[in-house]
Amino acid sequence: MKDWKKVLLDTPEMWPSSTHVDLEEPFVDQRGTIQLLVNTPMKNITLITSKVGAIRANHYHLTDWHYMYMLEGEAEYHYRPVGDKDKPKVVIWKKGEMVFTPPMEEHTTVFTKESSFLAMSRNPRDQESYESDVKRVQLIDPEDITL
Numbered sequence: 522m523k524d525w526k527k528v529l530l531d532t533p534e535m536w537p538s539s540t541h542v543d544l545e546e547p548f549v550d551q552r553g554t555i556q557l558l559v560n561t562p563m564k565n566i567t568l569i570t571s572k573v574g575a576i577r578a579n580h581y582h583l584t585d586w587h588y589m590y591m592l593e594g595e596a597e598y599h600y601r602p603v604g605d606k607d608k609p610k611v612v613i614w615k616k617g618e619m620v621f622t623p624p625m626e627e628h629t630t631v632f633t634k635e636s637s638f639l640a641m642s643r644n645p646r647d648q649e650s651y652e653s654d655v656k657r658v659q660l661i662d663p664e665d666i667t668l
Contacts, residue, residue: 526645530562533623536586540600541612542619558619558641559588565646568639571596571632574668580657581627587642590619594636599661600628609660629661633668 547556571577571594581603589598591614599609603625614620614630622628644650 526564526647526650529643530564531643535561536623537621540598540610540620540622542588542621544619558590558639563641563643565642565644566639567642567646568637570637571630571635573632573635574666575632576661576663576666577630577632579629579660580655582622582624582644583654583656584624585642585644585654586621586623587640588619588621589614589630590639590641591616592637592639594632594634594638596633596636597631598628599631600626601660603627627658627660631661631666 545557547554569577593616595616596614598612598614598620600611600622601607601609605627609627609629612620644654
């Protein structure tokens with residue numbers, strides 16, 4: 522398929538209804554566990570590591586969404602609808618938890634511990650596709666961060 526990057530595989534009804542995503546109960550037996558993370562079509566899964574004090578995002582996506590699952594560490598996840606002037610909402614995102622960002626939601630992540638997480642997104646993440654869909658904002662001023 523030549524233009525696979527342009528094919529949409531989902532609709533908004535398939536998205537979670539809140540930022541914090543409740544995970545299904547894992548399957549557990551004598552071999553260990555199987556934890557389902559995302560049962561929806563996507564085009565990219567990325568492993569990201571972040572150092573204490575790192576700030577990621579400070580942007581929004583026009584069409585992309587992403588789930589983020591924390592493998593190790595902890596962060597503050599700040600978010601609000603695009604154009605909203607109210608103070609962003611904040612959730613503490615911990616190991617074993619997942620957050621969801623829909624399109625047109627400003628978001629920033631401030632890492633309070635060394636962290637690694639999986640980002641699973643609707644759109645491909647090659648640089649050209651990513652840059653054409655992302656709009657940068659300053660939701661959180663790096664100068665205002667105290668850990």
